[in-house]
Structures are given as C-alpha cells and as structure tokens.
Amino acid sequence: MADKASGDWTAGIIAMFAALLIGGGIPVGLYLGLYAPKKQERIDAEKKYNELVSNEMVLLAQQADVMKLKAEADEMAERVKEIEAPFAVGSDARVDVPAARDALKLLAERHNLKLLPIRRQQAGAEVVFPGEAQVTFEKGLVATKLIIEAQATFHDFGRFVTEMEMLSNLVVIPATLDCQGDSNGGREHLFVMHVFVVQKRDVEVIGK
Numbered sequence: 001m002a003d004k005a006s007g008d009w010t011a012g013i014i015a016m017f018a019a020l021l022i023g024g025g026i027p028v029g030l031y032l033g034l035y036a037p038k039k040q041e042r043i044d045a046e047k048k049y050n051e052l053v054s055n056e057m058v059l060l061a062q063q064a065d066v067m068k069l070k071a072e073a074d075e076m077a078e079r080v081k082e083i084e085a086p087f088a089v090g091s092d093a094r095v096d097v098p099a100a101r102d103a104l105k106l107l108a109e110r111h112n113l114k115l116l117p118i119r120r121q122q123a124g125a126e127v128v129f130p131g132e133a134q135v136t137f138e139k140g141l142v143a144t145k146l147i148i149e150a151q152a153t154f155h156d157f158g159r160f161v162t163e164m165e166m167l168s169n170l171v172v173i174p175a176t177l178d179c180q181g182d183s184n185g186g187r188e189h190l191f192v193m194h195v196f197v198v199q200k201r202d203v204e205v206i207g208k
Contacts, residue, residue, distance in 0.1 A: 096130040097144045100170050100197045104128045104146065111160040115149035115192055135196060142194035143173060153187050171198040
C-alpha cells in the first residue's frame with residue numbers, strides 16, 4: 001500500500017511539473033534544448049580547467065628546472081672566478097696587461113734589473129713593455145705578450161725569473177730567452193725575454 005502511495009506521489013510531482021511548464025507556455029522539448037547546451041558548457045569548462053591545472057603543473061616543473069640551471073650557472077661562475085683569480089686583467093684600449101706589467105717592473109727593480117745600455121737614452125724606456133701580441137688557447141683563454149729587456153747578473157736575473165713563475169697573483173709563461181754575455185768579462189749580461197701573461201675572461205658571460 002505504501003509503495004503504491006509513493007508511486008502515486010512521484011507521478012503526481014511529474015505531472016505537476018509538466019503542467020507548470022506547459023501552463024507557462026514552455027514546452028518540455030524547449031526546456032531540454034536549453035539544458036543540454038548548458039550541460040555541455042559545464043563539461044567543456046571542466047575539461048578546460050583540468051587542462052589549465054595540467055599546464056600549470058608543467059610550467060611549475062619547468063620553472064624549477066630553470067631555477068636549478070641558474071643556480072648551477074652561478075656556482076660555475078664562482079668556480080671560474082676562483083680558478084682564474086691569478087690571471088691578469090687586459091686593457092681594452094690596446095694589447096696590454098698594465099697591472100701585470102707594473103708588477104713585473106717592481107719585481108725587476110727588486111732584483112736589480114736595469115735598462116739595456118742602448119735603451120738608456122730613450123725617453124720612456126722600460127725594462128718591461130708590451131709585446132703587442134696575443135695567443136689564444138683552447139677553451140678561450142687568452143695570453144698577452146710582454147717583453148723584458150734587462151742588464152743584470154745571472155744570479156739576479158735567475159732570481160727574477162724564479163719569483164716571476166711563483167707569483168700567486170699572475171700566471172706568466174716564458175716563451176723565449178736571448179742572453180748576451182759581457183765581452184769585457186764583466187758580471188752583468190744582457191737579457192731579452194718574451195713572456196705571455198694569461199688574462200681573465202668575462203666570468204659573467206661565461207658563467208651564464
């Protein structure tokens with residue numbers, strides 16, 4: 001008896017709803033025609049939302065990769081700075097390494113290296129001067145040439161070369177050495193030495 005009453009009640013609600021639609025001038029077909037597109041819009045919206053969520057996750061993962069690469073690049077730049085700390089800074093105006101040249105001139109004075117006799121009458125003559133040449137090594141390292149011309153004893157010049165090769169703030173590579181003994185039997189001799197000073201690179205560019 002209860003089931004029958006429940007069925008009558010449900011049927012009654014449907015009948016009332018249909019009567020309301022028809023009584024209001026809205027056919028059932030029109031109602032379904034309005035509802036179906038809205039349902040599809042909701043499905044499309046949910047699909048688009050899921051795609052956006054998925055794309056956002058991909059972008060976040062890519063951003064994490066980019067941040068990791070940037071951190072690695074910064075770390076590499078710091079390592080390059082440490083490795084190239086002893087290298088000289090070149091001059092943009094000419095093929096020269098002024099600070100390295102000045103350091104070698106001070107070293108030459110400390111070990112009693114003097115100008116060659118033929119240079120002593122020249123204005124601005126120096127024991128160490130630019131060779132106006134460069135060499136490029138593998139991996140992009142550049143070395144700039146300096147020329148050392150001096151009159152000194154073997155011992156003084158030998159001490160100069162030893163200390164030059166042991167400098168902690170410069171990397172100096174000897175290339176050639178010409179030596180002329182004193183024909184009068186004196187203790188001082190004439191030396192002409194070509195060296196290459198390794199230069200720092202643009203770490204900001206290389207590290208990034």
